[in-house]
Structures are given as C-alpha cells and as structure tokens.
Amino acid sequence: METEKESYPVFENLLFPRIFRAFRIAIQPTKLIIALCAIALICLAGWFMDLTGPVVTTQAGYTELQAYMDNPDALATFIEVNKDLGARTGLFSTLWHFGSEKFHSALYFLFSFDFPRVGNDIGAYFKAIGWALRYHYIYSVIFFLIKLAVLSVAAGAICRIAALQFARDEKPGLREALRYGCRKFLSFFTAPLLPLAMIVFIGIFVFLLGLIANIPRAGELIMMIFLPLALLAGVLVAIVLIGTIAGFNLMFPAVAYDGSDCFDTLSRAFSYVYSRPWRMAFYSGLTAAYGAVCYVFVRFFAFLGLLAAYVLLDLGVFANGDGGSKLARIWQKPTFVRLIPPHLETTANWSEGFSAVLIYLMLLIVVGLLVSFLISFYFSANTIIYALMRNRVDNTSLEEVYTQPDQAEAEPAAEAASDEAEMPESPDSDTSDSQASDSQTEE
16 A cells, blocks of 8 residues: 555656556456446447437438438438338437447547547537437437436446545445445436536526517516626526536546535536636546547457457368358457447358357447446546545545445444454453352352
C-alpha cells in the first residue's frame, strides 16, 4: 500500500499523472463482469423492444435514420412513401450499428489528428439521438429509463470499487459492490434526472408566459412586463445545461465516494465544473486521449487472440466442400475493424449452421467484454477525476471515502469481540473456581 502511494514522488504537487492508473483499475475482472451483465440486460431490453419494429426501412435496408442524416427535411416524405412496404427494423439495433460505426470512425480520425472529423462524428451521433427522441420519443423515454436503472446499479458498483481501490487500495467483492449500488440506487437514478426536472420546471413558467401572450392586446403587454423573468429563466437553463453536460461524469462518482444524495451530487458536480473549468477540461481531455490509446491496445489484444485461434484452426481444417473451406463457412476471418462478421454465412448442413451460431455467440461475448472495458474505464477514470477535483476545490484528502453506517458500527463491534476473546481470565475467577472445586472434594 505504501509503495502504491509512493509511486509518484516526482509529481508530488501534480495530480493529473494519477489518471494513468485508470487502465489498471478498469481492467479488474470484477468490474468487467458487472459491466458485461449490464450490457446483456440493456441489449435484451433493446432487442425485446425492437420486436415492435418502429424504424421504417426500404427493401434495400436504407433506414429512416440514414435518410434523416442525409436530409432531415425529406424524412417525412421518406416515411410516407415507405411506411406501407412492411420493411421495418428496431430502433435499438439501428442506433447500435450507427453508433458503433461513428465511434470507430472518430477513433480513426483521432489518431490521424483530424480533429474536425472527430467532431463531425461525435456531432452525428448526437444528431441521431435527437432523431430518436423526436420521432420515437415514447420508445426512447422507456428505453432511457431502463438503461438508467441498470446503470444505476452497475455503474454505481463500478464507481464504488474504483473509489476504494484508488483511495485505499481496497478491492471489495462483487456482492459488496452490487449491494452498495442497490442501496444507493435512488441517488444514482435521480442524480442525472434532477437537472432535467429543473429545466422542465423553469421552462413551464416561460411556456405559460408565452400562452398569456396569445391574449389579444393585453397579452403582449403582460409578456413585456415579465420578460426580464423570462430572460433570467433562460440564463438559469443555460447554467444548468452547461453544468449538467460538463459535470455529468462526476455524478455517479460523487455518490460512490461521498454517499451523496441527488441534491448534494448535483451541487458538487456544478461546483467543481464552475470553480475549476479549465482543470476539469484538462482532466477530461487527458482521460479521453488516454482512454483511446487503452481501447486500441485492448482491441488489438482481442483481435490478435482471435486471429491466432483462426489461423491455427485453419491449419488443421483441410476439409472443403462445394462451398469452399469449412472453417470459412462457419467463421469468417476476423479483422481489426470487424472482430465479428456482419451476418452468418450460408452453411452446407445443420451441424455447420449450429457451429456457426455457437461461434457467433462466442464472438459476441468477446465484443461484449471489449465494450465492458470501455464502460469500466469511463466510470473508473471519472471516479479518479472526481477525487482529484474534490482535492483541489474542497481540499479533501484523496484517501477519504464514505463508509457505510453498518460497516462503521460493525468494525468497532468486531474489534471489541476480538479484544474480549484475547483478554485473559481474571485471578478472581480462578480463585472462585478453585474454591468451588475444594468444597466439592470435601463433600
């Protein structure tokens, strides 16, 4: 424990090098298991909701999301023309494939130092989210609440493990971490929703003022009288919106580190962002760059493992048929860009088809672990950022972590029990025991 904390003597007054511990913390198997289970639950929910087939698609597979990205004004015409064709797809699968494509594209341009295209890919992803909220708002709201509920437990557990590991070099078990996530579920769940509720609450008053303005003659006069309040409301919305976007990554770590409720969490996130905005931006940018390097390394490791397995199998599988190599029919050769094939190949018989499905499921697990690392790294790194920002703004020690009340009471009780067990018997008790034995002997 001492060697871990003495590993930064050169950077005694600098905190940012501690961010580089995020990889070692994120790669811990417990966090990967929690993240993988969360991904599985979210994907199951998304695939189940996709049975409704809300996204209009042409027979050639051209979706309304692609039509929206090409020309938003022509989307209504596209839906009207193609909605009766019967070709539909799921919203979750559509956003998943689109987001995956934009993520890898942004990663490629990041290492090419083409930052404008990185910004374009990120903007395109958020534009797709806007499309989903605008044209499929019921589906989006339901899925968002399901996703937030799952992450409230899983991400809360990951942040709790990362906080204890970073501050005290402690590694709580899987059950202990999940228990903390469940216990603090309400705080984790409501913390991201509170800013949204504040914006809606403020917006209602401005909306009502706009309704009053519809009154003939008197409406515009009333609106002008209360216009300063509307401008003040706009400023408050801007403050909350900027603080939420910049401080969202600090909300879950705040609950994990300090056991905060949703109001205290929001207060801390806004305070750290607005008190030290440039430091927060520097930490976030450094973490993003470091995370990209770590992701490429982990992805290359996964690709190398799959490629080695494929090549070694290909050396031994010499049986071919009319459809070419047997191995190529049940498993396409992996590439760094595509670890998993986009679709299953046509197989010669049922046994090859069954084998192809099993291999596909195994590849899904590999890709799931890769995504699990991203989730684990994101929350682990932001937990470290929260600790560093708290140290700078509140002058709080990095080693200070919230201890649950039951643990705080259990530790003194356990110490007292151990002290009583180790305490020698008193001489008086020995004397009384000997007197009792003498009296029994005389009798």
